[in-house]
Amino acid sequence: MQDLPRLHADPEQGELAAGAALPMPPGQAHYLGHVMRRQAGDPVRLFNARDGEWRARIETLRKDRGGFRIEAMLRPPAPEPGPTLLFAPLKRDATDLVVRMATELGASGLQPVITERTNTARINADRWRAIATEAAEQCERLSLPAIAAPLHLPDLLGGWDPDRPLLAAIERADAGTIEGWRAAAGETSPPALLIGPEGGFSAAELALLRSRPGVIAVTLGARILRAETAALAGLACLL
Ligand code: SAH
Numbered sequence: 001m002q003d004l005p006r007l008h009a010d011p012e013q014g015e016l017a018a019g020a021a022l023p024m025p026p027g028q029a030h031y032l033g034h035v036m037r038r039q040a041g042d043p044v045r046l047f048n049a050r051d052g053e054w055r056a057r058i059e060t061l062r063k064d065r066g067g068f069r070i071e072a073m074l075r076p077p078a079p080e081p082g083p084t085l086l087f088a089p090l091k092r093d094a095t096d097l098v099v100r101m102a103t104e105l106g107a108s109g110l111q112p113v114i115t116e117r118t119n120t121a122r123i124n125a126d127r128w129r130a131i132a133t134e135a136a137e138q139c140e141r142l143s144l145p146a147i148a149a150p151l152h153l154p155d156l157l158g159g160w161d162p163d164r165p166l167l168a169a170i171e172r173a174d175a176g177t178i179e180g181w182r183a184a185a186g187e188t189s190p191p192a193l194l195i196g197p198e199g200g201f202s203a204a205e206l207a208l209l210r211s212r213p214g215v216i217a218v219t220l221g222a223r224i225l226r227a228e229t230a231a232l233a234g235l236a237c238l239l
């Protein structure tokens with residue numbers, strides 16, 4: 001089964017259910033036909049968070065369109081709780097890397113945060129979604145991380161539920177580790193992890209973070225990591 005192409009089925013395209021027909025989006029038709037050299041009759045796996053994972057067959061495949069026929073369930077839907085990654089968008093390649101690896105590492109949500117030193121206030125949500133979808137297909141998740149609209153740091157903190165742990169990664173601070181927080185906190189709702197921009201948080205932002213209830217400053221060690229490395233290291237600690 002592992003060698004079958006595994007594709008995310010947009011729930012809006014229809015239900016994954018035994019015997020159902022599902023249209024094939026042009027991107028998947030191109031991928032299956034041109035990249036994977038598959039043809040009508042070949043088996044695939046289709047999944048989404050709502051319906052689980054299913055074995056299906058390519059029913060028709062022409063140039064940039066086609067259809068699937070759903071056969072049998074391989075895996076029922078199940079919740080996939082995971083941390084939310086809050087991060088200041090970086091340059092394009094670094095952001096792509098963070099989106100892909102955060103998806104692999106189980107993040108359930110991606111929240112872009114605009115800080116004083118953030119490089120770009122704009123994000124390309126379609127690009128993020130495409131990268132996250134590809135990563136979910138590869139790593140065998142059922143769900144895609146939710147991609148939120150960018151928020152300015154003060155607005156994010158202002159609206160934060162103080163009962164939801166927000167771990168703020170702060171370099172050169174006298175802060176505890178993520179493991180230490182976890183041991184002390186016991187069972188909590190999945191935490192959020194906040195990573196600052198390449199230039200770090202400003203003094204005013206650090207003061208704001210420290211003043212908010214529910215914000216827990218954490219260290220990722222003595223070395224100063226690039227923002228993308230910090231995001232991956234922090235998520236790996238939360239695995
Ligand atoms: N330019 C800054 C470093 C910014 S690192 C400087 O030289 O001081 C980018 C982000 O990664 C930081 O805002 C922080 O969230 C995170 N980070 C990097 N290294 C870290 C560490 N050792 N501990 C905790 N957070 C770290």
